[in-house]
Amino acid sequence: MTSKKxxxxxxxxxxxxxxxxxxxxxxxxxxxxxxMMPNEGAIDxxxxxxxxLGCEVVKNKPIYIQRKHYDYPDxxxxxxxxxxxxxxxxxLEGVGIREVHIEEDPGQYDPVSGTVDFNRSGxxxxxxxxxxGMRSPEEARNFLRTLTRVLExxxxxxxxxxxxxxxxxxxxxxxxxxxxxxxxNSIKGAYRALKFEMQRQAERIRRGEVVTRExxxxxxxxxxxxxxxxxxFEEDYRYIPDPDxxxxxxTEEMVERIKKQMVEPPxxxxxxxxxQYGISPQAARVIxxxxxxxxxxxxxxxxxxxxxxxxWFRTKLKKVxxxxxxxxxxxxxxxxxxxxxxxxxxxxxxxxxHGELALRELxxxxxxxxxxxxxxxxxxxxxxxxxxxxxxxxxEHKQAVCExxxxxxxxxxxxxxxxxxxxxxxxxxxxxxxxxxxxxxxIREKGI
Amino acid sequence: MGTLEKIEAIRNGELSATENVELALERIRKLNxxxxxxxxxxxxxxxxxxxxxxxxxxxxxxxxxxLTIAVKSNINVKxxxxxxxxxxxxxxxxxxxxxxxxxxxxxxxxxIGMTNMxxxxxxxxxxxxxxxxxxxxxxxxYIPGGSSSGSAAAxxxxxxxxxxxxxTGGSIRNPASHxxxxxxxxxxxxxxxxxxxxxxxxxxxxxxxxxxxxGSVLLLEVIAGKNQAEGMMMDVERxxxxxxxxxxxxxxxxxxPQFSNLTDPRITGVIEKKVExxxxxxxxxxxxxxxxxxxxxxAYYLIVSVEFFSATRKYxxxxxxxxxxxxxxxxxxxxxxxxxxxxxxxxxxxxxxxALQVRTLIRKELSLALKQVDAIVGPTVPKLPHKLGTxxxxxxxxxxxxxxxxxxxAGTCAGVVKAGEVNGIPVGIQVQGxxxxxxxxxxxxxxxxxxxxxxx
Numbered sequence: 001m002t003s004k005k006x007x008x009x010x011x012x013x014x015x016x017x018x019x020x021x022x023x024x025x026x027x028x029x030x031x032x033x034x035x036m037m038p039n040e041g042a043i044d045x046x047x048x049x050x051x052x053l054g055c056e057v058v059k060n061k062p063i064y065i066q067r068k069h070y071d072y073p074d075x076x077x078x079x080x081x082x083x084x085x086x087x088x089x090x091x092l093e094g095v096g097i098r099e100v101h102i103e104e105d106p107g108q109y110d111p112v113s114g115t116v117d118f119n120r121s122g123x124x125x126x127x128x129x130x131x132x133g134m135r136s137p138e139e140a141r142n143f144l145r146t147l148t149r150v151l152e153x154x155x156x157x158x159x160x161x162x163x164x165x166x167x168x169x170x171x172x173x174x175x176x177x178x179x180x181x182x183x184x185n186s187i188k189g190a191y192r193a194l195k196f197e198m199q200r201q202a203e204r205i206r207r208g209e210v211v212t213r214e215x216x217x218x219x220x221x222x223x224x225x226x227x228x229x230x231x232x233f234e235e236d237y238r239y240i241p242d243p244d245x246x247x248x249x250x251t252e253e254m255v256e257r258i259k260k261q262m263v264e265p266p267x268x269x270x271x272x273x274x275x276q277y278g279i280s281p282q283a284a285r286v287i288x289x290x291x292x293x294x295x296x297x298x299x300x301x302x303x304x305x306x307x308x309x310x311x312w313f314r315t316k317l318k319k320v321x322x323x324x325x326x327x328x329x330x331x332x333x334x335x336x337x338x339x340x341x342x343x344x345x346x347x348x349x350x351x352x353x354h355g356e357l358a359l360r361e362l363x364x365x366x367x368x369x370x371x372x373x374x375x376x377x378x379x380x381x382x383x384x385x386x387x388x389x390x391x392x393x394x395x396e397h398k399q400a401v402c403e404x405x406x407x408x409x410x411x412x413x414x415x416x417x418x419x420x421x422x423x424x425x426x427x428x429x430x431x432x433x434x435x436x437x438x439x440x441x442x443i444r445e446k447g448i
Numbered sequence: 449m450g451t452l453e454k455i456e457a458i459r460n461g462e463l464s465a466t467e468n469v470e471l472a473l474e475r476i477r478k479l480n481x482x483x484x485x486x487x488x489x490x491x492x493x494x495x496x497x498x499x500x501x502x503x504x505x506x507x508x509x510x511x512x513x514x515l516t517i518a519v520k521s522n523i524n525v526k527x528x529x530x531x532x533x534x535x536x537x538x539x540x541x542x543x544x545x546x547x548x549x550x551x552x553x554x555x556x557x558x559x560i561g562m563t564n565m566x567x568x569x570x571x572x573x574x575x576x577x578x579x580x581x582x583x584x585x586x587x588x589x590y591i592p593g594g595s596s597s598g599s600a601a602a603x604x605x606x607x608x609x610x611x612x613x614x615x616t617g618g619s620i621r622n623p624a625s626h627x628x629x630x631x632x633x634x635x636x637x638x639x640x641x642x643x644x645x646x647x648x649x650x651x652x653x654x655x656x657x658x659x660x661x662x663g664s665v666l667l668l669e670v671i672a673g674k675n676q677a678e679g680m681m682m683d684v685e686r687x688x689x690x691x692x693x694x695x696x697x698x699x700x701x702x703x704x705p706q707f708s709n710l711t712d713p714r715i716t717g718v719i720e721k722k723v724e725x726x727x728x729x730x731x732x733x734x735x736x737x738x739x740x741x742x743x744x745x746x747a748y749y750l751i752v753s754v755e756f757f758s759a760t761r762k763y764x765x766x767x768x769x770x771x772x773x774x775x776x777x778x779x780x781x782x783x784x785x786x787x788x789x790x791x792x793x794x795x796x797x798x799x800x801x802x803a804l805q806v807r808t809l810i811r812k813e814l815s816l817a818l819k820q821v822d823a824i825v826g827p828t829v830p831k832l833p834h835k836l837g838t839x840x841x842x843x844x845x846x847x848x849x850x851x852x853x854x855x856x857x858a859g860t861c862a863g864v865v866k867a868g869e870v871n872g873i874p875v876g877i878q879v880q881g882x883x884x885x886x887x888x889x890x891x892x893x894x895x896x897x898x899x900x901x902x903x904x
Contacts, residue, residue: 008677030524030544031524031532031540031645032530032542032546032644032646033642033643034642034679035679036676036679038679067758069761071764073766076767077761077762078758078762078764079761236792236793238791238793238796240754240758240791242649243649243650243755244641244679244680246679
């Protein structure tokens with residue numbers, strides 16, 4: 001998401017401002033208005049996304065901006081500007097990427113009130129076209145999730161913002177024509193639309209009816225697809241190169257510059273993390289679900305045992321973040337604070353359960369882990385305190401003490417458990433055991 | 449009084465901007481009823497003149513201080529109507545100033561009003577305006593030429609000092625020729641088009657129309673140069689044409705036999721005399737070949753129609769009240785339908801792509817010719833204007849454009865200066881130059897102008 005529109009300097013935060021306030025003669029297509037040069041940030045973003053998807057970028061060749069003509073109230077000039085492919089032949093987790101190109105978004109038309117809001121008109125859009133190859137709605141859903149993760153990693157798009165990611169999906173069953181479904185605004189919507197459409201087509205085929213090639217619209221409120229007015233898809237778009245815009249040329253230098261700034265794509269990072277740190281694929285998947293989470297993990301794994309860190313990230317940290325509805329990029333604790341907490345766990349200075357309680361607190365009210373533990377009353381006991389707890393335990397378990405003195409050394413474990421419990425699990429068992437042994441040996445020598 | 453003398457008079461205080469605007473308004477009141485050159489007068493012109501007078505007193509006068517500028521009705525002037533002489537945009541009050549208007553205002557020019565034109569600049573006679581044709585002040589009863597008919601007529605009848613026209617296939621040069629005034633179509637991309645309502649985006653240029661060459665030079669210097677808010681522009685910051693009176697001695701001037709093949713011999717006669725003049729002044733006359741010039745016409749009409757079809761999609765009846773196809777005149781409708789037809793998927797290869805190939809050919813041919821010479825001279829319009837109201841077929845009408853179209857297809861520059869008359873009707877000589885070759889063609893034009901004034 002760039003801050004400016006594709007062909008003018010209007011801001012792109014269309015959802016946050018009153019209707020028709022982010023507009024100018026250019027993005028409302030006033031008579032006589034001419035586009036400015038395409039926003040370079042948008043081209044960079046499209047190139048970066050293409051590279052992350054493993055595409056071949058079209059280099060040193062004019063990439064024309066085409067006018068795609070159609071008649072709809074949200075389209076102020078009666079055409080949409082769309083580039084020829086800027087990259088081709090990519091692959092993301094087994095799904096072929098046919099091409100990537102840049103478009104301008106139309107405005108937003110409300111058929112009920114008959115009004116149009118042009119705030120969105122001219123906002124840059126990257127269109128990613130896949131090859132046919134997904135065989136089920138589940139596969140499509142997985143692909144869209146993976147794709148979303150890639151887009152989030154670039155920080156150039158905000159897929160979680162409503163309508164910032166839209167999909168047109170195609171369904172083709174054996175024996176029927178290909179049907180395109182438009183108007184899908186979420187991954188869930190895509191999944192439901194595909195499910196519905198497959199059932200609808202299968203039903204028709206079963207009844208011996210023909211599935212004609214057509215374009216349908218997904219109605220989110222009813223979770224069904226309906227035919228779009230025939231005119232809208234049978235129309236010939238009469239593409240012409242836009243005479244008002246020089247074609248885009250992507251140079252080798254541009255690609256190199258973008259490659260340098262680019263982060264490792266998440267699907268590749270996921271595999272690397274598993275390999276490099278010897279962690280499970282499941283943990284690697286969760287850790288790379290957010291770029292900032294993966295960054296945090298790699299910092300932690302440099303100082304804490306990686307498998308332990310991975311386990312904590314997957315089963316605890318992610319859960320806490322989800323619970324308080326926080327993205328990894330929004331956490332307020334420092335990596336060092338997390339590292340120190342996990343080190344306490346790693347060295348068994350605190351039990352796992354206390355570590356978990358401290359983690360929750362770390363997310364909500366960040367502080368140094370020692371202070372958090374203290375705040376929660378979970379700091380390891382001071383030597384005098386531990387000493388007195390041990391004494392109490394010895395006093396209250398005479399029977400066991402006798403058994404120890406008689407040579408049943410395994411009783412020591414039982415007593416250690418009692419000490420840990422009496423310290424409200426704050427005492428380090430090894431330390432408790434050492435003190436116990438020392439005291440019991442003293443008793444053996446001196447008598448009670 | 450020439451343009452430069454008038455500027456001098458205004459600077460000296462012999463004539464105030466207010467008086468100059470009054471003069472223009474007086475002429476308009478007297479003549480516009482008959483000529484129909486203006487569609488709307490700027491009601492704030494006097495107010496603006498007062499402001500310019502104050503600035504003149506303060507010594508902050510711009511290059512155009514106090515001059516009255518008429519603007520073709522396809523250029524946005526905030527608060528006035530850019531109707532394109534069409535019912536479609538009858539009520540379109542411009543919400544912004546075109547970049548050229550901003551530049552004119554900055555230099556103290558006063559927009560006096562919006563001029564009549566062929567509807568959406570589709571026409572070569574000035575007759576397709578939805579608000580009635582414009583008469584030719586230099587040859588009353590004859591068409592003034594088009595499509596910048598009102599601008600040329602306003603200059604020719606001294607209803608303004610200078611005017612803006614636009615030229616897509618000859619729309620500045622053609623009426624300049626018929627009305628006996630100066631007109632320049634600048635190199636494509638030299639003058640910002642931001643705010644110019646489209647006919648053919650790859651061909652359109654705004655340019656000056658003036659009573660004398662220095663007037664065009666002045667206006668061009670003000671409006672030309674790169675605009676950051678616009679993509680399709682030459683990398684030229686500002687232009688300044690310095691010494692125009694340098695004469696043509698030693699210049700190589702091209703002429704082509706293809707011109708006379710297409711042209712009324714009476715017009716050719718007038719042009720040849722001027723070529724002789726140039727020779728006498730010391731220019732070297734060189735024969736050049738433009739073998740495909742005749743093909744330019746059909747390629748042009750295909751390209752312009754496709755671009756115009758695209759440009760008019762916004763007049764869908766939603767935002768400007770009237771759907772273009774429902775209210776426009778027949779020439780506009782013809783082009784929209786032609787454009788819609790040949791841009792169809794199944795035809796674009798056969799027509800549109802071919803037209804683009806011809807365009808490339810013309811561009812190569814013209815640039816090859818221009819490599820051999822400093823300028824090419826020849827007739828502007830191959831035939832004399834017809835009488836207002838005469839019914840012509842579209843092809844007869846299009847034939848007016850044979851000689852002006854190549855410069856638009858090639859993106860080069862060209863200007864027109866009066867060469868003489870045939871039966872009392874002005875005939876203009878066209879001077880064509882290389883891309884950004886304005887300085888040279890203006891020098892040739894100035895030499896011709898000075899020569900004509902001497903010979904009376």
